[in-house]
Amino acid sequence: NAGVTQTPKFQVLKTGQSMTLQCAQDMNHNSMYWYRQDPGMGLRLIYYSASEGTTDKGEVPNGYNVSRLNKREFSLRLESAAPSQTSVYFCASSPRGMNTEAFFGQGTRLTVV
Amino acid sequence: EDKVVQSPLSLVVHEGDTVTLNCSYEVTNFRSLLWYKQEKKAPTFLFMLTSSGIEKKSGRLSSILDKKELFSILNITATQTGDSAIYLCAVVQGGKLIFGQGTELSVKP
Numbered sequence: 001n002a003g004v005t006q007t008p009k010f011q012v013l014k015t016g017q018s019m020t021l022q023c024a025q026d027m028n029h030n031s032m033y034w035y036r037q038d039p040g041m042g043l044r045l046i047y048y049s050a051s052e053g054t055t056d057k058g059e060v061p062n063g064y065n066v067s068r069l070n071k072r073e074f075s076l077r078l079e080s081a082a083p084s085q086t087s088v089y090f091c092a093s094s095p096r097g098m099n100t101e102a103f104f105g106q107g108t109r110l111t112v113v
Numbered sequence: 114e115d116k117v118v119q120s121p122l123s124l125v126v127h128e129g130d131t132v133t134l135n136c137s138y139e140v141t142n143f144r145s146l147l148w149y150k151q152e153k154k155a156p157t158f159l160f161m162l163t164s165s166g167i168e169k170k171s172g173r174l175s176s177i178l179d180k181k182e183l184f185s186i187l188n189i190t191a192t193q194t195g196d197s198a199i200y201l202c203a204v205v206q207g208g209k210l211i212f213g214q215g216t217e218l219s220v221k222p
Contacts, residue, residue, distance in 0.1 A: 031208070042201060043201065043210075043212040090156075101147060101161060104156050106154045
């Protein structure tokens with residue numbers, strides 16, 4: 001049982017490059033989320049999708065875009081990477097909003113140089 | 114502005130000690146509070162608290178919520194080196210989780 005799968009696990013980008021982080025869940029969850037984690041700052045919500053076809057901004061959406069491709073997949077795109085986007089990114093999913101626990105992927109460590 | 118604040122931010126104890134981690138919140142439309150443990154990678158779920166005064170327990174870990182004073186505590190008794198981790202508190206608000214900064218716990222042998 002895979003749960004939430006993120007790819008890639010590690011990535012180094014040059015300033016100005018673009019990339020897409022992929023996330024897929026096999027638990028038939030309605031809601032999916034993207035967080036970033038920086039030292040001393042906990043997890044901050046970038047974007048979330050309450051259901052297929054909808055997306056909403058979280059706390060720190062600037063510099064990112066998302067696509068809820070279908071119920072399983074929720075991707076995060078950096079159009080022009082900046083050093084400030086160096087972080088660990090986590091995708092998560094939950095059955096219905098956050099009425100129950102969220103399940104997290106293993107994270108993507110992104111470095112922008 | 115909605116916020117979740119954890120204290121202390123870091124803590125070093127010795128095996129066998131008891132620790133108390135704190136989480137206070139100011140969130141509109143509060144629904145529930147969750148505790149997660151994060152070791153090297155993804156956070157793993159510990160507890161969800163919805164009602165005041167009802168203790169949740171799992172082995173040496175326990176947690177309680179006070180909705181009047183807007184805080185929760187996570188207790189760990191007889192700590193072990195395997196308890197070393199970041200403990201994250203999060204509040205459910207409007208269909209999303211708002212996290213605190215986390216408490217980094219280090220348990221020395």
